Amino acid sequence: MKNILFAASEGTPFIKTGGLADVIGSLPQALNNQKDTEVRVILPLYENIDHSFKEKMTKITSFEVPVGWRLQEAGLYKSDYDGVTYYFIENDFYFGRQGIYGYFDDGERFVYYSRAVIEAMPYLDFDIDILHAHDWQAGLTVAFSNIMQPKPGMKTVFTIHNIQYQGWMTPQAFNDLMNIGAEHYPGLEWHDMINSMKAAIFHADKITTVSPSYAEEIKQPYYGEGLDPLLNERSPDLMGVINGINTDDYNPSTDPHIAAQYTTSRVKKKENKVFLQRELCLEENPDIPMYVAISRLVEQKGFHLLERVLEEFLQENVQVVVLGTGDYAFEQSFSYFSTRYPEKMATILKFSEPLARQLYAASDFFIMPSKFEPCGLSQLIALQYKSIPIVRETGGLKDTVEPYNEITGEGNGFSFANYNAHELLYTMRYSLLIYSRPELFKPLIANVNRSKFSWKDSAKLYSGLYDELV
CATH class of the missing domain: 3.40.50.2000 (Glycogen Phosphorylase B;)
Structure with a gap:
């Protein structure tokens, strides 16, 4: 049995701004249909998550998360939805605001989230084999995992959903926020800045992106957004897996929003x-x-x-x-x-x-x-x-x-x-x-x-990747 923890900044049906949320809402269900895999998901507990979801959450515990010289409290909550277990990190200072991105302190907010994921692991009723992080907001979970070893032997996967957004921070953020030794600075630094996506690519055991063609494109300067040299170095560990869609949700034969339901007519x-x-x-x-x-x-x-x-x-x-x-x-x-x-x-x-x-x-x-x-x-x-x-x-x-x-x-x-x-x-x-x-x-x-693009085939490819790692 392979136990996988997904770390991401958004996921349907709880909170969504784009395609990342659709992936996090659908791929775990498809992977859990594989007989030897269980995927759980950990998300920030945003103010914008609907109260109908929050009232079904159970609080597991509270713990402290070091962010530079401060200790920030984290509440850890749990809920089940459509056969998937979700965990939520609560902190009103970072997540008790409208919207989920676009704040001046987004870097600090997701440093906190990434470190909180690591600190939460002893309290999860889940023996994690692989930490699978998605996009820059969760990228530092991979770096912290590699550096801190919360569970010896745990492997890491990092998925690039859009390489254009990388989580840049000033170099001062390393001393101000990270709480790790100076010897780890080179693994987080890129062009004299802290780069969350670079940190994940550097530290991950395997790197995936959301289509085979994009996996090749981002190794070229035109598409690589400055990270192409590192991606070429990590090329043997990089693969593209095409996304699917939830074909039960997007189904014209049952869709209540359309004027006339149909299959192929x-x-x-x-x-x-x-x-x-x-x-x-x-x-x-x-x-x-x-x-x-x-x-x-x-x-x-x-x-x-x-x-x-x-x-x-x-x-x-x-x-x-x-x-x-x-x-x-x-x-x-x-x-x-x-x-x-x-x-x-x-x-x-x-x-x-x-x-x-x-x-x-x-x-x-x-x-x-x-x-x-x-x-x-x-x-x-x-x-x-x-x-x-x-x-x-x-x-x-x-x-x-x-x-x-x-x-x-x-x-x-x-x-x-x-x-x-x-x-x-x-x-x-x-x-x-x-x-x-x-x-x-x-x-x-x-x-x-x-033409069919369910998650079934993609889930098989991810399951094969996890088998390689464990």
Whole structure:
């Protein structure tokens, strides 16, 4: 039996800002379905966690956590959800505030959390074989584990979800916060700063990231965000495992948020489309192809490309819907096009999970032209709702979307290689051509219907990695 403790800064259903939370909410369940593995999770106890969850938690104990010259108290709580045991670290000074990131002392907050995870281990009713930490906020748990050896022989795994965010701190943070010997400074330092992600990569027994292509990309300077030299050194211990999605949750045959539930029926998808057209005051016509983007409106997601060619594309008989918030310039630009083409385009500057589900269900095509994308979950959800992804060939998008080949009939979407606006425009126009020709569109839809990205296969790969370690 392998006992794994996941350390992370967020996880559904308790607290979420992005895809990391979806992974922490779903992967442990899939791993626990492996007969010889038990995964438990330890999270900060944030103010924002709903009271309905907090009232079901049981307090285990309190203990002290050294943070520089201070001793900070930690409460340790426990709760079970969907067959997974969760632990929570309570400290109102660090976590009793609105939101979970974006504070001036985020570095100190997650140094505290990482050290608290180590200090909590003697109080857990769990004999840990492997500590598996996720992203920079939990990265120092790996370093502290390696240095302090809370359990002799315990192995460590570190997963990079997005290498762009690394947890930089001034060098003074080492003496002010860490409580470890000066001989360990080189393992935490990178370019004269403390770097939490570097510390994890340096100390971990194994390093994973969220797709095979991203594992190769981050060894290159363009994608590596300055850590590529270290990742090349650790290359034998680095592997990419594609994320999955919770196919019970993202299931158009049972989703209560959509107008017409379905499994593969294009007729039902068109019912969802007409419902959405009516809601958004677009022209009501089930045969007009609908293109949707659901995302943060930022450069990383490729919205410079879409913005550049949108006017040209809207000359076609299409509809485009954008849902999300982000950079002011993108918000204004897409809002302008919606005003200029009110029957063809809608821009909704917010995020709404029910509306996102309805958009997946209504759309024919899903636009995701990212500059870089470690894994991406949106294209997987789109495929689950039988919406055809249009992506740039990077990271997890390259690994999950196979470009359609009209000669062989293979492929489950459309893709383009270069970060170039007119390559995106050409690809969208090509998708429109395929849509207009039933003899070509039908085999593409059959491939989409067969695309499955549950956590089952990913869990097998992680289980194999854990077997190597123990």
